[in-house]
Amino acid sequence: MDTSAAPGSGVGVAVDLVILTLHEGRLSVALVQRGEEPFAGTWALPGGPVGEHEDLDQSAYRVLENEAMIGEESVHVEQLRTFGAPGRDPRGRVVSVAFMALGADLPAPRRGADVADARWWAVEELAGVELGFDHREVLDCALERARAKLEYSTLAVTFLPAEFTVSQLRGVYEAVWGSSLDAGNFHRKATRTPGFVEELDRFAAPTGGRPARLYRAGSGTTLQPPLLRSGEESA
Amino acid sequence: MDTSAAPGSGVGVAVDLVILTLHEGRLSVALVQRGEEPFAGTWALPGGPVGEHEDLDQSAYRVLENEAMIGEESVHVEQLRTFGAPGRDPRGRVVSVAFMALGADLPAPRRGADVADARWWAVEELAGVELGFDHREVLDCALERARAKLEYSTLAVTFLPAEFTVSQLRGVYEAVWGSSLDAGNFHRKATRTPGFVEELDRFAAPTGGRPARLYRAGSGTTLQPPLLRSGEESA
DNA sequence: GCAATAGTGTCTTTAAGACATTATCTT
DNA sequence: AAGATAATGTCTTAAAGACACTATTGC
Numbered sequence: 421m422d423t424s425a426a427p428g429s430g431v432g433v434a435v436d437l438v439i440l441t442l443h444e445g446r447l448s449v450a451l452v453q454r455g456e457e458p459f460a461g462t463w464a465l466p467g468g469p470v471g472e473h474e475d476l477d478q479s480a481y482r483v484l485e486n487e488a489m490i491g492e493e494s495v496h497v498e499q500l501r502t503f504g505a506p507g508r509d510p511r512g513r514v515v516s517v518a519f520m521a522l523g524a525d526l527p528a529p530r531r532g533a534d535v536a537d538a539r540w541w542a543v544e545e546l547a548g549v550e551l552g553f554d555h556r557e558v559l560d561c562a563l564e565r566a567r568a569k570l571e572y573s574t575l576a577v578t579f580l581p582a583e584f585t586v587s588q589l590r591g592v593y594e595a596v597w598g599s600s601l602d603a604g605n606f607h608r609k610a611t612r613t614p615g616f617v618e619e620l621d622r623f624a625a626p627t628g629g630r631p632a633r634l635y636r637a638g639s640g641t642t643l644q645p646p647l648l649r650s651g652e653e654s655a
Numbered sequence: 656m657d658t659s660a661a662p663g664s665g666v667g668v669a670v671d672l673v674i675l676t677l678h679e680g681r682l683s684v685a686l687v688q689r690g691e692e693p694f695a696g697t698w699a700l701p702g703g704p705v706g707e708h709e710d711l712d713q714s715a716y717r718v719l720e721n722e723a724m725i726g727e728e729s730v731h732v733e734q735l736r737t738f739g740a741p742g743r744d745p746r747g748r749v750v751s752v753a754f755m756a757l758g759a760d761l762p763a764p765r766r767g768a769d770v771a772d773a774r775w776w777a778v779e780e781l782a783g784v785e786l787g788f789d790h791r792e793v794l795d796c797a798l799e800r801a802r803a804k805l806e807y808s809t810l811a812v813t814f815l816p817a818e819f820t821v822s823q824l825r826g827v828y829e830a831v832w833g834s835s836l837d838a839g840n841f842h843r844k845a846t847r848t849p850g851f852v853e854e855l856d857r858f859a860a861p862t863g864g865r866p867a868r869l870y871r872a873g874s875g876t877t878l879q880p881p882l883l884r885s886g887e888e889s890a
Numbered sequence: 891g892c893a894a895t896a897g898t899g900t901c902t903t904t905a906a907g908a909c910a911t912t913a914t915c916t917t
Numbered sequence: 918a919a920g921a922t923a924a925t926g927t928c929t930t931a932a933a934g935a936c937a938c939t940a941t942t943g944c
């Protein structure tokens with residue numbers, strides 16, 4: 421009922437962003453190195469407080485632009501989950517709404533205020549690294565979501581430019597899932613699932629083999645039936 | 656980065672609960688009738704402010720117990736999404752973390768403070784009814800989530816008592832999806848999908864036909880392959 | 891017996907997985 | 918020609934949907 425959730429209750433509200441892209445062929449996340457305590461020197465997700473008159477999505481887009489120098493262009497943004505454990509921020513009670521942003525070949529994140537450094541991290545090489553706050557859990561939540569959504573949605577195309585080849589699309593799946601897929605079967609599935617991709621009349625520049633046809637994103641959002649992961653490990 | 660999400664920023668944090676159960680065979684949601692402005696007299700979701708030292712889940716369970724007189728027993732609770740549009744609460748800025756709770760034959764919700772009435776509403780008969788705040792959107796979000804999760808998870812069993820028949824399990828799917836399923840094919844799917852249900856040696860009391868074998872929930876959480884909805888309309 | 895509900899079997903169709911094969915480029 | 922990458926075809930298997938059939942109860 422929202423009964424007497426009175427303002428000034430001492431709880432801060434923030435957003436944190438898991439910005440994912442394919443950087444040098446690898447699934448990567450934008451992290452910033454904290455310049456101040458707490459967690460000075462450690463890497464963390466970009467984020468910031470929710471403005472007085474902002475909706476949560478607006479805050480997410482603002483952080484995307486300010487802290488990572490990324491416009492709204494063709495970035496897919498969706499809410500992930502909200503984290504609110506009492507001790508998650510040593511400075512005080514902060515409830516953080518986590519967002520996931522996916523985009524094609526995004527520019528390198530820039531350094532903002534209070535930030536020592538900012539760059540792309542390949543998710544793979546981030547395996548043992550400790551992150552600030554509860555951001556390891558947030559990142560894992562995003563990876564799980566992204567991996568699951570590739571199965572039943574057309575979301576993979578948001579990692580690619582407007583025109584792409586089937587091989588590039590397969591590369592997205594292999595990078596995000598960390599497994600290799602059969603090229604022939606993937607081609608059949610991608611081109612024959614209605615609404616996934618639309619065939620163009622042009623071809624990509626050949627790279628030592630038969631030139632690949634170009635496609636663009638189709639009008640559909642869901643994959644019916646889904647494209648399930650079950651391939652072998654290793655890309 | 657959670658930078659300076661200072662306490663006392665004027666934003667309140669609350670939880671709202673979409674409590675779903677099967678009441679008289681129909682998918683139903685617990686609503687409370689507001690006793691005070693704003694939205695006095697209209698029906699809304701039970702909810703309340705997040706306590707100073709509570710994690711978000713704890714707040715959800717507290718509301719479940721206090722406002723709906725429901726223990727933690729065998730209730731499945733999961734976070735849905737967070738709603739934070741600036742004007743969603745006329746009294747001031749309130750960001751609300753929405754939860755979904757599913758349970759078997761839950762007791763009737765009781766009247767709490769500031770509440771004129773509280774009862775189960777069949778989702779079906781709530782079609783045209785206007786709810787307080789943005790709770791119509793929250794409810795729709797929960798229904799979508801619940802309907803989707805029945806496809807690829809074993810969540811349907813949380814709507815049933817510890818021991819149940821395949822027909823009852825099918826009834827859950829039909830009530831939540833609002834469509835009818837082929838009894839034979841459903842039986843095959845339910846009993847042959849590993850981890851979904853475990854066969855018992857007892858039978859339910861006959862109801863004018865061959866007595867149905869009893870089952871209990873299996874150890875699995877996901878349905879592989881999923882049980883997709885595509886049956887005819889109407890229950 | 892008949893009606894009702896539970897459960898099994900069979901046939902068809904769809905689509906995935908594992909390949910082999912063909913096509914078209916660079917060198 | 919050889920090698921690389923793209924695309925198609927074929928065969929097998931898994932599993933859904935339609936629906937006939939058998940099983941076991943109450944009346």
